[in-house]
Each structure stands twice: as C-alpha cells, then as structure tokens.
Amino acid sequence: MLKTCISAAALAGRLVAASDLAWTPPSLVPKAAGYPVASNISGIVPCDALREAGLGDRLLFATDAGYEPHLETWYAVNARLRPDCLVLPHNAEEVATALTTLVKANNGGGDWHIAVRSGGHSFPGSNNIANGVTIDLSMMNSSSYDPETKLAKIQPGGRWRNVYSDLHDAGVVVTGGRDGDVGVGGFLLGGGNSFFSGRMGFGCDSVKNFEVVLANGTIINANSTANSDLWRALKGGSSNYGIVTRYDMEALPTRDLYYDLRALSLNYSDAVIEAVIGYTNQDQSFADNALVTYWTHDASSSPETLVNTIYVNVEGNGNATSAFDKVRRLPALFKSSTVQNMAEAANGSQLEGGTRNAGTTLTFRNNPQILRQVVDLHEDFVKRLSDRMDPKKFTTMVFFQPIPSYMAAIAEEQGGNMLGLESLGGNAVMFTGGVTVDSDDRDFGVAKAELAVFTAQVKELSKSLNGDLDFVYLNYAEANQDPLATYGAKNIQHMRDVAAKYDPTQVFQKRIPGGFKISRVA
Ligand SMILES: Cc1cc2nc3c(=O)[nH]c(=O)nc-3n(C[C@H](O)[C@H](O)[C@H](O)COP(=O)(O)OP(=O)(O)OC[C@H]3O[C@@H](n4cnc5c(N)ncnc54)[C@H](O)[C@@H]3O)c2cc1C
Ligand SMILES: *[C@@H]1O[C@H](CO)[C@@H](O)[C@H](O)[C@H]1NC(C)=O
Ligand SMILES: *[C@@H]1O[C@H](CO)[C@@H](O)[C@H](O)[C@H]1NC(C)=O
Numbered sequence: 131m132l133k134t135c136i137s138a139a140a141l142a143g144r145l146v147a148a149s150d151l152a153w154t155p156p157s158l159v160p161k162a163a164g165y166p167v168a169s170n171i172s173g174i175v176p177c178d179a180l181r182e183a184g185l186g187d188r189l190l191f192a193t194d195a196g197y198e199p200h201l202e203t204w205y206a207v208n209a210r211l212r213p214d215c216l217v218l219p220h221n222a223e224e225v226a227t228a229l230t231t232l233v234k235a236n237n238g239g240g241d242w243h244i245a246v247r248s249g250g251h252s253f254p255g256s257n258n259i260a261n262g263v264t265i266d267l268s269m270m271n272s273s274s275y276d277p278e279t280k281l282a283k284i285q286p287g288g289r290w291r292n293v294y295s296d297l298h299d300a301g302v303v304v305t306g307g308r309d310g311d312v313g314v315g316g317f318l319l320g321g322g323n324s325f326f327s328g329r330m331g332f333g334c335d336s337v338k339n340f341e342v343v344l345a346n347g348t349i350i351n352a353n354s355t356a357n358s359d360l361w362r363a364l365k366g367g368s369s370n371y372g373i374v375t376r377y378d379m380e381a382l383p384t385r386d387l388y389y390d391l392r393a394l395s396l397n398y399s400d401a402v403i404e405a406v407i408g409y410t411n412q413d414q415s416f417a418d419n420a421l422v423t424y425w426t427h428d429a430s431s432s433p434e435t436l437v438n439t440i441y442v443n444v445e446g447n448g449n450a451t452s453a454f455d456k457v458r459r460l461p462a463l464f465k466s467s468t469v470q471n472m473a474e475a476a477n478g479s480q481l482e483g484g485t486r487n488a489g490t491t492l493t494f495r496n497n498p499q500i501l502r503q504v505v506d507l508h509e510d511f512v513k514r515l516s517d518r519m520d521p522k523k524f525t526t527m528v529f530f531q532p533i534p535s536y537m538a539a540i541a542e543e544q545g546g547n548m549l550g551l552e553s554l555g556g557n558a559v560m561f562t563g564g565v566t567v568d569s570d571d572r573d574f575g576v577a578k579a580e581l582a583v584f585t586a587q588v589k590e591l592s593k594s595l596n597g598d599l600d601f602v603y604l605n606y607a608e609a610n611q612d613p614l615a616t617y618g619a620k621n622i623q624h625m626r627d628v629a630a631k632y633d634p635t636q637v638f639q640k641r642i643p644g645g646f647k648i649s650r651v652a
C-alpha cells in the first residue's frame with residue numbers, strides 16, 4: 131500500500147515539474163508532499179549518475195526551458211534528436227568525469243548509448259542520440275594563441291567564426307573552416323578542407339598536438355613525440371579513440387583575403403568546369419588561389435538553376451593570374467569582390483540550416499567530360515524531385531572541389547594523416563551532392579532516395595569514363611557511405627591498432643555508436 135502511494139506521489143512530482151518547465155530547473159523540483167522522495171531524481175539512470183558525479187548543473191533535460199532552443203544549434207532539422215539528457219562539460223576534467231560515469235552507469239545495461247557533439251554539422255545520429263545521453267562540447271568554445279610555442283590552442287566546441295575572431299585579435303589565422311557556423315571538433319577529425327589547404331593541406335595536417343580524454347578518463351597529449359600513433363590516427367580518423375578537448379594548431383600570420391563571389395547563368399557551366407579542371411592541374415605555385423564551385427537549384431529563385439563560384443586569394447591579391455581568369459570575364463548575374471580577413475569572411479558566410487538535409491560525396495579523375503555529365507545528371511535529379519513534391523519545398527546543390535595531387539605530399543610532410551590521398555594517384559575532383567527539404571519527413575525520404583540514385587549514377591558515369599576513384603571524404607559523406615573503408619589497407623590497419631590500444635574496452639566502437647567507426651569497416 132505504502133509502496134503504491136510513493137510511486138503515485140513520485141509520478142505526480144514529475145508531472146508538476148513538466149508543466150512548470152519554463153522556470154524550474156530539475157534540481158529545484160519541489161518534493162512530493164509528505165513522502166521521502168528525492169526531488170532531484172530524473173528517473174533516467176545515466177543522467178542521475180552524472181548528477182551524482184557532481185555534474186548536476188551541466189545537465190539539460192527536456193523539462194528545462196533551454197532544451198528546445200539548444201537543439202536548434204544543430205544545423206539540420208533531422209539531426210535534432212532528443213536525448214534523455216545532454217551534459218555540457220566546461221573543461222577536459224569534466225569531459226573525463228562525464229565519459230567514465232556514463233560508461234559505468236548501470237553497467238551499460240538497457241538499450242541507451244552515448245553521443246559526442248562539437249558543432250553539430252554532421253549527419254543525424256553521428257553527433258546526437260534519441261535513446262541516451264549526448265556529451266555536448268558547446269561550452270568549450272575558446273581559442274587563444276601562445277606566442278611561445280607559436281601554436282593556436284583551440285577548443286572543440288567553437289564555431290569557426292568565433293575561432294577566427296579570437297585568433298585575429300592575436301594576429302594569427304589557422305587552416306580552418308570556410309563557413310563560420312561549422313564546428314571545430316568534427317571538421318578537424320574528418321580532415322578539414324580550407325581556403326588555406328593549397329599551402330597547408332587539410333586542417334588536420336596543421337594540428338601539432340591533440341589533448342584527448344580516453345575512455346578510462348585519462349587525459350593525454352598526442353603529438354609527433356608523445357603517442358604519435360594516436361596523433362596520426364586522429365588526423366582524419368574521426369571519433370574512434372577518444373574525445374579531443376583541445377587542438378593545438380600551427381598558426382599563420384593573419385592577413386586579408388581577396389574574396390570573389392559570383393553567380394552565373396547555367397549556360398556558362400562549361401567555362402566554370404574548365405576553371406575547375408585548370409585549377410586541379412595547376413602546380414603549387416598557384417596554391418594561394420582557392421576555388422569552390424557549385425550548381426544550385428532553387429525553384430524560388432530566378433533563374434532556378436545557377437552556377438556559383440567562390441574564388442579566394444589568401445594573400446589578398448585581386449590581380450593574381452589563375453585558371454579562374456576566363457570566368458571573371460564572363461557576365462555574372464551577381465558578383466561581389468571584397469578584401470577581408472578570415473574572421474570577416476567566415477562571419478559573412480554562414481549557411482542557415484533549419485531544413486532537413488542530406489549530402490553525399492565521391493571523387494573522380496580530373497576529366498571535364500565527367501563534370502559536364504554530372505551537371506546533366508543534376509538536372510535529371512531536379513526533374514525527378516519536382517515530379518514527386520512541391521518544387522518550392524526543396525533545393526539541391528552539386529559542388530566540385532579540386533584535390534591536386536600535391537595535397538598528399540603536404541600530408542606526408544606534416545607527419546601523415548589517415549586519408550590515404552596518395553592512392554588517388556594524380557589530380558582529382560571531389561564531388562558533393564546535397565539536398566535540403568523544407569516540408570516533411572515523407573518528402574525528405576523521397577529526396578534522400580533520389581539523392582542516392584543520383585550519387586550511384588555519378589559513380590557509374592565516372593566508372594564508364596575510366597575516371598572512378600574510391601576515395602570518399604568523411605566530412606561530406608552520408609551515413610550510408612563508408613569513408614574509412616576507402617582510406618587504404620595500411621591506414622585501416624593503423625586505425626584498428628590505435629583504437630585497440632587506446633580504447634581496449636571498445637567504448638568508442640560500441641557505447642558511442644554514432645559516426646564512422648573503424649570496427650564496422652569490412
Ligand atoms: C554548411 C556546411 C559547410 C561545411 N563546410 C565544410 C568545409 O568547408 N570544409 C570541410 O572540410 N567540411 C565542411 N563541412 C563538413 C563539416 O566539416 C563536417 O560536418 C564536420 O563534422 C563538422 O564539424 P562539427 O564539429 O560541426 O561536427 P559534429 O557534427 O559535432 O561532429 C562530427 C563527428 O565528429 C565527432 N566529434 C565531434 N567532436 C569531437 C571531439 N571533440 N572528439 C571526438 N569526436 C568528436 C562526433 O561524434 C561526430 O561523429 C561543412 C558542413 C556544412 C553543413
Ligand atoms: C539529490 O540531492 C541531494 C541533496 O543535494 C544529494 O545528496 C543527492 O545525492 C542528490 N541525488 C541525486 C540522484 O543527484
Ligand atoms: C561559449 O562558452 C561559454 C562558456 O564557456 C558560454 O557562456 C557561451 O554561451 C558559449 N558561446 C557560444 C557561442 O556557444
């Protein structure tokens with residue numbers, strides 16, 4: 131009898147808490163009258179364990195006013211999963227406490243798991259979890275420059291706009307993201323394609339030291355002299371070994387960039403493709419110039435399909451010669467050229483998110499025939515989608531980005547990374563296909579299915595023209611792709627060995643299942 135009453139009272143207590151959520155943090159939920167019920171129990175074993183471990187005021191529950199607004203800091207709507215609770219640590223020690231507490235909680239029983247999140251820009255389920263707890267690094271978002279070591283010390287939860295702005299004040303810049311809203315943590319673990327990549331390689335190649343929390347809570351450094359196997363594995367090898375709590379990056383003196391944005395009519399596609407091909411074939415003496423090109427379809431803009439170019443000279447030289455010159459002479463539907471530092475550029479370039487998103491990637495040889503036919507396949511993709519949903523409810527995009535062969539040499543000079551770029555065996559072009567949907571899950575399901583078809587067609591096309599390459603770049607990959615499997619036998623073995631050595635109980639393979647995991651590579 132008494133037992134039943136206590137349960138009912140406890141339940142009533144929780145209902146009060148839920149209805150009063152706008153101003154009552156869970157730790158202040160009033161005790162159920164007359165019964166000895168602990169008022170601060172959430173009833174969710176891992177979340178209560180975190181509270182008992184002293185992280186009570188780092189927790190965020192669905193009953194907290196801040197929960198829904200915080201979910202909106204995930205880029206894509208479909209990635210805004212609702213965990214049982216989030217824990218937002220403030221430093222590496224708290225990350226260690228959170229991780230070890232969660233690993234021990236209830237001995238792992240039940241069917242709940244753990245996610246790790248930095249900027250939240252990757253695909254759904256990689257950085258968040260519905261059944262379980264998300265370790266969210268958003269509060270660890272500061273950056274500073276140490277003039278003694280000449281390294282920029284960057285925490286994982288920062289967004290590139292904040293990183294550049296903090297570092298600009300110290301007179302330096304790093305090989306970071308181009309969109310200011312993208313997070314540090316995932317970007318640098320997956321590679322990191324930057325305007326500075328022509329000189330510096332992928333962002334991960336600039337990391338001289340990682341501070342890492344291992345599954346057992348030990349905090350270590352990984353660099354060229356200490357734990358160097360882990361250092362190499364973390365450069366492109368993603369979330370398989372530990373939680374990175376600081377990235378120490380080679381810093382460059384800050385400078386102004388020449389930044390040129392254009393939109394052109396689709397009938398200039400061939401000229402833009404020629405520029406991409408030319409760029410990819412340029413030697414490194416042109417590497418201060420960066421080119422990103424993308425085709426977009428949006429039924430609410432006119433014309434509906436456009437070719438867009440972002441041309442940057444990282445030395446601020448607006449008169450440099452490059453394979454882009456011909457495009458600059460074409461009439462543009464829109465154009466802007468400015469000279470600005472990276473903090474300003476990243477702040478001014480932030481895709482909004484807030485839609486259902488999917489994106490896939492492939493790599494092929496630098497063959498203009500392939501690129502031209504991909505542009506045609508994109509038009510077919512748009513037609514199929516328009517047949518099956520309101521054309522105003524989706525947008526599509528196709529990116530081409532040069533991967534010149536010297537990127538492999540830079541990686542090697544910097545101590546090596548996991549991407550296996552040498553296997554490209556020459557200059558290559560990276561393709562990214564994307565779709566955003568602004569309606570509902572049904573439309574999004576259709577869009578994802580059609581994107582998969584489009585991607586398979588691009589793969590077949592590049593095979594038929596002898597231009598197919600295995601490489602799938604992790605940062606642009608969709609969950610149904612397997613980037614780590616394309617990084618070469620030697621790197622796969624290295625990642626397996628490092629995961630086994632630093633995470634012998636397979637916490638990062640089994641308890642933190644989101645993202646690309648080396649144990650799932652065949
Ligand atoms: C609008 C937009 C623009 C983009 N631009 C670029 C670009 O210019 N160049 C480029 O290379 N990529 C770009 N990307 C891709 C981007 O690099 C990836 O989405 C990357 O994962 C984002 O980092 P994040 O911190 O936001 O990742 P999150 O989604 O938070 O994390 C990604 C993965 O890494 C894991 N992880 C995150 N932080 C840590 C950590 N500290 N320790 C261990 N594991 C961790 C997560 O568990 C997850 O599996 C872009 C993406 C978008 C949506
Ligand atoms: C609840 O709060 C009390 C008093 O602050 C504390 O002793 C107890 O450990 C807390 N319980 C949980 C589950 O956090
Ligand atoms: C950065 O972290 C601090 C706490 O360290 C927090 O107050 C602030 O809101 C964070 N900034 C962003 C943009 O998330």
Ligand SMILES: *[C@@H]1O[C@H](CO)[C@@H](O)[C@H](O)[C@H]1NC(C)=O
Nearest residue numbers: 338339351352353355356378
């Ligand atoms: C490498 O790690 C060791 C051990 O923690 C540390 O003493 C050293 O300073 C680190 N090197 C760099 C470049 O951070």
Ligand SMILES: *[C@@H]1O[C@H](CO)[C@@H](O)[C@H](O)[C@H]1NC(C)=O
Nearest residue numbers: 394395396397398433461463
């Ligand atoms: C390209 O298209 C634009 C607008 O659609 C048109 O004005 C222009 O004449 C076309 N140019 C060529 C070379 O076909």
Ligand SMILES: *[C@@H]1O[C@H](CO)[C@@H](O)[C@H](O)[C@H]1NC(C)=O
Nearest residue numbers: 388446447448449450468469
């Ligand atoms: C290009 O050169 C002209 C003439 O020397 C100069 O006036 C101009 O400032 C230069 N533009 C840029 C962006 O460097």
Ligand SMILES: *[C@@H]1O[C@H](CO)[C@@H](O)[C@H](O)[C@H]1NC(C)=O
Nearest residue numbers: 295473474475476477478479
């Ligand atoms: C960032 O962009 C916003 C909006 O355009 C602008 O108001 C703000 O001044 C910019 N901040 C910086 C640091 O450039």
Ligand SMILES: *[C@@H]1O[C@H](CO)[C@@H](O)[C@H](O)[C@H]1NC(C)=O
Nearest residue numbers: 344346347348631632633634
């Ligand atoms: C933590 O794990 C690492 C890697 O397996 C190991 O070297 C270290 O001894 C462990 N530390 C403790 C305290 O168990």
